[in-house]
Amino acid sequence: MNLQHFRHTLFLFILASITLLACQKQTPKLEIVPENYKNFSISSGLATHIKISGEPWVVDYVKLEDTQSDVVDSNGQALRLDGLDTIYAANGWLSMAKSDNGAALFLRLKENFEQTPRTVRIGLDANGQKEELKITQHRASRYRIVGKKIKELTNLRKEYTSDHECSPLQLINGSSEVKSMATEQIFQNVKHSSTFESEDYGAFAWLGSEQDSMLFMEELAVEGGSRWSPPVKYKEGTTQTSYLDENGSRTHFDVDPYRKLQLSGKMTYVERTCEYIFTIQNEDSNDRFDISGVWKQILPIHTTIIIESNTPIVSIAESNNVDHTD
Structure with missing residues (x-):
């Protein structure tokens, strides 16, 4: 390969790399869940549906922040949502399900009656991209x-x-x-x-x-x-x-x-x-x-x-x- 041909090939490679980087900068990372659901506090129970972007997606884990322990079901198994069946925490204080079309997460939390706030972390994986919901529940004053x-x-x-x-x-x-x-x-x-x-x-x-x-x-x-x-x-x-x-x-x-x-x-x-x-x-x-x-x-x-x-x-x-x- 002569010098002129090498320089031409190098120029095309650099141009392609710059174009690729520019495209990546112009294409923002897709959010799995809306920003307002990623970290919020409540002083009551909660029953809501959260829009999920990306398919397929799963709930990888549900943890309690104060103990870093997995939330488990009545059989002692760590909660993980993949299919369309509703999953329940032991004692029924938390339940989750996918919508039929997979576009939303149905989430229900019952009241936190403890004086100590309860912080729940829910890990999502959408086609390899990971995000986390963080919900802190406080006991009502009365x-x-x-x-x-x-x-x-x-x-x-x-x-x-x-x-x-x-x-x-x-x-x-x-x-x-x-x-x-x-x-x-x-x-x-x-x-x-x-x-x-x-x-x-x-x-x-x-x-x-x-x-x-x-x-x-x-x-x-x-x-x-x-x-x-x-x-x-x-x-x-x-x-x-x-x-x-x-x-x-x-x-x-x-x-x-x-x-x-x-x-x-x-x-x-x-x-x-x-x-x-x-x-x-x-x-x-x-x-x-x-x-x-x-x-x-x-x-x-x-x-x-x-x-x-x-x-x-x-x-x-x-x-x-x-x-x-x-």
Whole structure:
């Protein structure tokens, strides 16, 4: 190759390289997702669809930033979205799906009830190009119940009588006059029981530590009359309160002079099960969501006092007149 031909070839190579670089500068990198979705904060749940550019695309990973750990499904597998099936995080707080035409990502995040912000990082891969969504969720300043539906499962109601936790009591009147003596000690260990159960995400976490958790639930009607209607503490698991605190009435027995009564007791209980749905409102965003569960109640409603024995005692005066000499 002569020198002139070499120079001509080199010139064409340089020209082609400059043209290629110019074309690359003029063709901007394709964004997979809009800029406003790449890093944003919310103080509520989220249900949205995000336009995705580039095909094919997948969600490569979903991570929690504070732990750098993968978000997993109910089987403990790291979340990855490829096909058209909806994928769910364990406890159902996050779900994702592709639109039928593959042009959008459907994303749903439930409320973050922790005081610590929750930052979710979602990694996208579109035909080899990678981008990441970063969403930070804050707890709302307050939540409140704006709707309640409570339905008793009447076929599960039970009524029974038991001496469980009823204590024996002895009443002694050593005076010469009739005495009216209280008998509530028989029932001092009897409890009213209230149990809330729910598998819904955040069913109890929405309540703040400063909030009043006493809720009015469905009153108990027995034989056409209301036997119970006060509020109960809404919390996960069982709460017990004293029957004597719940029930203001007290029972007294008239004990004759110089008599000793031995008493026992039984309590009649009603056991019932109710299904509930609460509608909760996020006071910052006004977004609403439902939680559902089961409320079980064991309620003492009627006492029975049994006189086991009624025996005389020696009066103090008589005792003083007894000759104790051998």
